[in-house]
Amino acid sequence: MIHLKNLDKQYKNGDQTLRVLNDIHLKIEENEFVAIMGPSGSGKSTLMNMIGCLDQPTSGEYLLHGTDVASQPEKELAKVRNAQIGFVFQQFHLLPKLSAMMNVELPLIYGGVKKKERRERARLALEKVGLEDRVNHLPNQLSGGQKQRVAIARALINEPSLILADEPTGALDSKSGTQIMELFTQLHHEGATLIMVTHEQEVADYAKRIVTVRDGEIIKDRGHEYVVPR
Amino acid sequence: MSFLDSVKMALRSLWSHRLRSMLTMLGIIIGVGSVITVVAIGKGGEAVLTSQFAGGGNNTFEVYYMPPDEELMDYDAYDDVAYTTEDLRAIQEMPSVNQVIAYAYNSTNVVYHQEAAGAQILAINENYYDLNEFTASSGRLLDNRDVDNGRRVVTLSTGVVEELFAANDEAVGQIVNIEGVPFEVIGVHERENQSFFAFQVDELLLPQSSWPMLYGTDNMDMLNVQANSADDIQIASHAVTNYLNDQSTLSGEYQVLNMEEIEQGISQVTNVTTMIIGGVAGISLLVGGIGVMNIMLVSVTERTREIGLRKSLGATRGNILLQFLIESVTLTTIGGLIGIMLGAGVANTVSLIAGWPFLVSIPVVLLGVGFSMFVGIVFGLLPANKAAKLDPIEALRHE
Numbered sequence: 001m002i003h004l005k006n007l008d009k010q011y012k013n014g015d016q017t018l019r020v021l022n023d024i025h026l027k028i029e030e031n032e033f034v035a036i037m038g039p040s041g042s043g044k045s046t047l048m049n050m051i052g053c054l055d056q057p058t059s060g061e062y063l064l065h066g067t068d069v070a071s072q073p074e075k076e077l078a079k080v081r082n083a084q085i086g087f088v089f090q091q092f093h094l095l096p097k098l099s100a101m102m103n104v105e106l107p108l109i110y111g112g113v114k115k116k117e118r119r120e121r122a123r124l125a126l127e128k129v130g131l132e133d134r135v136n137h138l139p140n141q142l143s144g145g146q147k148q149r150v151a152i153a154r155a156l157i158n159e160p161s162l163i164l165a166d167e168p169t170g171a172l173d174s175k176s177g178t179q180i181m182e183l184f185t186q187l188h189h190e191g192a193t194l195i196m197v198t199h200e201q202e203v204a205d206y207a208k209r210i211v212t213v214r215d216g217e218i219i220k221d222r223g224h225e226y227v228v229p230r
Numbered sequence: 231m232s233f234l235d236s237v238k239m240a241l242r243s244l245w246s247h248r249l250r251s252m253l254t255m256l257g258i259i260i261g262v263g264s265v266i267t268v269v270a271i272g273k274g275g276e277a278v279l280t281s282q283f284a285g286g287g288n289n290t291f292e293v294y295y296m297p298p299d300e301e302l303m304d305y306d307a308y309d310d311v312a313y314t315t316e317d318l319r320a321i322q323e324m325p326s327v328n329q330v331i332a333y334a335y336n337s338t339n340v341v342y343h344q345e346a347a348g349a350q351i352l353a354i355n356e357n358y359y360d361l362n363e364f365t366a367s368s369g370r371l372l373d374n375r376d377v378d379n380g381r382r383v384v385t386l387s388t389g390v391v392e393e394l395f396a397a398n399d400e401a402v403g404q405i406v407n408i409e410g411v412p413f414e415v416i417g418v419h420e421r422e423n424q425s426f427f428a429f430q431v432d433e434l435l436l437p438q439s440s441w442p443m444l445y446g447t448d449n450m451d452m453l454n455v456q457a458n459s460a461d462d463i464q465i466a467s468h469a470v471t472n473y474l475n476d477q478s479t480l481s482g483e484y485q486v487l488n489m490e491e492i493e494q495g496i497s498q499v500t501n502v503t504t505m506i507i508g509g510v511a512g513i514s515l516l517v518g519g520i521g522v523m524n525i526m527l528v529s530v531t532e533r534t535r536e537i538g539l540r541k542s543l544g545a546t547r548g549n550i551l552l553q554f555l556i557e558s559v560t561l562t563t564i565g566g567l568i569g570i571m572l573g574a575g576v577a578n579t580v581s582l583i584a585g586w587p588f589l590v591s592i593p594v595v596l597l598g599v600g601f602s603m604f605v606g607i608v609f610g611l612l613p614a615n616k617a618a619k620l621d622p623i624e625a626l627r628h629e
Contacts, residue, residue: 054542054622075546082544093539093626097246109235110544154543 001161001193002028002051007060009046009216020046021057022216028195030161033188035207036197043216045166048197052085052164053077065161082110086155090167092147094139094154100126101135104154111158125153129183145176152183163187165196169203181206236549240556247529251561254525257518258565258605259572262598264511266573267580269594272504274577274586279496288360289460290331291467293453293474297482310480312449320473321455326466328458331357332450334441340390340434341407347393349386349432351408353441353450361454362421364435369402369417372435376416380439384413389432391418408434409444519562519605526558526613537617538625551618558610559603566602570595 009021020043028034038044049055050062053069056077062070069080081087086107094103104122113121126135129149139147148168155163165184169177185206188194196207204210212220244251297307313332322330334353339346352358355377364371367388376383386394386401395401401415419435442448457466467486474484530537537550545553574590581588 049623052542075548078541078544078546078549081542087542089539089626093535095536095539097242106540107543109239110540110546110549112232115235158544 001030001065002026003061003063004050005061005063007050007062008058009043009050009055010058020216021050024060024216024218026211026218028193030193031188031191032209033184033194033207034196035204035210036195036213037199037201037204037210038213039199042213044197044213047213048164048166048195051162051195052087053080078110082107083158084161086158086160086163088148088151088155088163088165088168090170092139092144092151092171094147094150096139099136099138100131100142100150100153103139103150104157107154107158121157122153125157126150128156129153143176144172145179148172148176148180149183152180156187162193162195165194167198168196169198169200177203233552236552236556237560239553240560244557244560250525254522254561255565255568257521258515258562258602259518259569261511261515261518262566262569262602263573263576264514265508266570266590266594266598267576268507268511269504270573270577270588270590271580271586272500272507273589273591274581274584276497276500277589278584278586279500288456289328289458289463290361290454290456291463292487293455293467293470293484294487295480295482296485297480301482307482311451312447313451313453313474314449317474317477318450318453321453321470324466324469324473326457326462326469328456329357329360331361331454331456332452333358334438334445334449334451336445338409340386340394342394342404345394347390347432349390349434351434351436351444353438354435355438358435360456364419365422366417367420368399369415371417371419372437377437377439381437382411382413382440382443383416384408384434384436385417385419386415387431387433388418388420389430390434393432408436411440411443413440515601515605518565519609522558522561522606523609523612526554526610527616529557530554530613530617533617534620534625534628537620538622538628541620541622542626547618550620551614554614554617555607555610558613559606562602562606562609563599566599569602570598573598 004024004026007021007024007026008019011018011020022043024047026047036044036047046055050057053064057070060070061068064080064084069077072080094100095106098106101119101122104125105118108118108121123132123135126132129152131146131149131153134142134146134150139150142150148171152163152168155165163184168184169180172180181203184194184196188208194207196203198204207223209221209223211218212222295308295311297304301307318330318332321327333355335350337348337350340349340351354372356372356374359371366385369385372383372385375381384406386406391401394406395404401418404415405412406415407413413436421430438448438450453470455466455470457463471484471486478484540550540553574595577590578588580586
């Protein structure tokens with residue numbers, strides 16, 4: 001489903017060129033649960049942004065469902081993000097003035113879905129993450145774990161082919177963190193494709209496959225028969 | 231994403247910062263409000279001035295004598311101005327003329343028993359009531375039978391009555407002396423529709439036919455001519471002045487107050503004044519617009535993470551641009567609407583106090599709304615573009 005080929009990402013900082021990603025090759029199939037690990041500054045976040053179509057590579061190809069999205073214009077990338085990818089962030093990123101329901105339906109607004117259908121689907125998504133009784137609560141009336149579950153409902157609502165989670169348990173206590181990881185595991189069993197960035201081994205262990213990045217290169221790919229060709 | 235959803239989103243966001251939105255609107259409210267007020271007051275004032283100078287638009291013009299330049303300051307130069315009965319008859323017979331309104335006047339004392347009051351006496355006929363409307367607050371007004379029969383009767387203005395008599399109704403039926411000639415008081419008159427600027431004059435009205443008894447002449451001093459129609463005013467005024475100047479042995483010249491020119495002059499003056507004050511008000515609208523831009527820029531910075539999030543959820547640059555543009559246009563449009571209501575309120579109050587017509591026109595209101603929307607677009611564009619161009623990754627990381 002995801003196929004990264006010869007992916008490079010460089011940042012120009014004055015005269016210096018910073019190579020953040022260096023000749024990345026990665027294939028991820030449907031219904032995989034992958035953790036991307038690595039120390040800070042290893043390039044794992046950039047890799048994540050690249051997969052999430054928030055950033056574009058300097059060179060190389062990114063095939064999502066067989067189409068090269070790396071070379072698409074900004075407007076198309078926005079469409080891909082809206083329809084194919086659900087994001088879950090460490091800091092939840094819920095809009096504070098909107099109710100849980102309204103936060104969840106945001107992607108549908110950009111997808112052009114009618115209000116009645118939006119409401120219906122948002123309710124179902126909140127039910128799925130166990131927040132059917134928190135529909136009209138504002139984010140600051142919710143606990144950290146509940147906020148993250150609202151964010152997951154928002155990521156699920158467009159039935160994306162891929163869920164990208166960036167340190168999803170980083171801002172949570174261990175109990176809520178466990179609940180979130182159990183929710184991810186459940187989603188995986190239901191057929192979702194999950195990619196998660198983390199630096200906690202304990203969290204990464206929920207995943208079936210762990211990709212380790214260092215200095216912009218994939219140095220380990222445990223739990224997968226696919227060997228990085230050099 | 232539908233346009234309606236964008237508008238709802240903008241309204242919700244403005245509502246969540248009510249105080250700030252209100253304060254931001256203030257500049258626009260004051261700007262639009264003052265434009266509406268100034269234009270309305272200008273138009274109202276113009277209407278009042280025009281109606282006063284143009285005699286209510288009944289196609290009447292006044293003929294006056296203009297001495298040569300060297301005699302301008304010389305009071306005696308005007309003494310020989312007189313319109314004889316033949317002059318008036320000739321003018322009356324001109325085809326473009328509907329009627330001649332001539333009167334004689336003098337200043338003298340009117341005496342009742344031991345009391346004397348200074349007053350202006352006007353020798354009139356019934357036509358005079360076409361120049362100014364009169365009502366009788368007691369007794370009756372002069373009519374044509376008084377003129378035709380040369381009756382020695384008079385009506386007094388309230389001011390004269392107050393000086394000579396204890397009460398209004400005591401005056402009627404009494405005999406007063408004017409230049410030694412006794413006249414019977416038949417009524418107390420009042421001028422209607424007195425203009426805002428005019429002051430009350432103590433005056434007596436008496437029949438033209440009794441004028442020779444007082445001053446030994448039936449020549450009239452003042453001449454107004456009513457043309458048949460507005461189109462005839464030019465023709466009539468030429469005919470009248472040509473006739474008078476041909477007859478005249480005076481060194482000066484008879485002229486006509488051209489109402490059209492006066493009207494144009496008034497409207498030019500009020501237009502220029504309105505434009506100047508309107509321009510100043512326009513500047514306050516500009517300042518209001520800059521205020522909106524300022525707040526929108528602050529808002530974009532504050533909501534950087536929100537913008538990053540929206541982009542990651544699939545908002546395009548266009549969506550973000552539209553969202554902020556709608557917010558600024560909504561701000562200025564609501565501000566403009568409040569300003570219009572405020573301005574109309576102030577203009578209405580002023581017109582009530584001054585007794586002017588209330589003239590807030592639909593085009594001015596539409597212009598006010600249109601212009602405030604325009605200000606919203608112009609000054610919203612920079613912040614909205616800044617928001618749309620944000621890089622989602624950077625924006626999400628923003629603290």
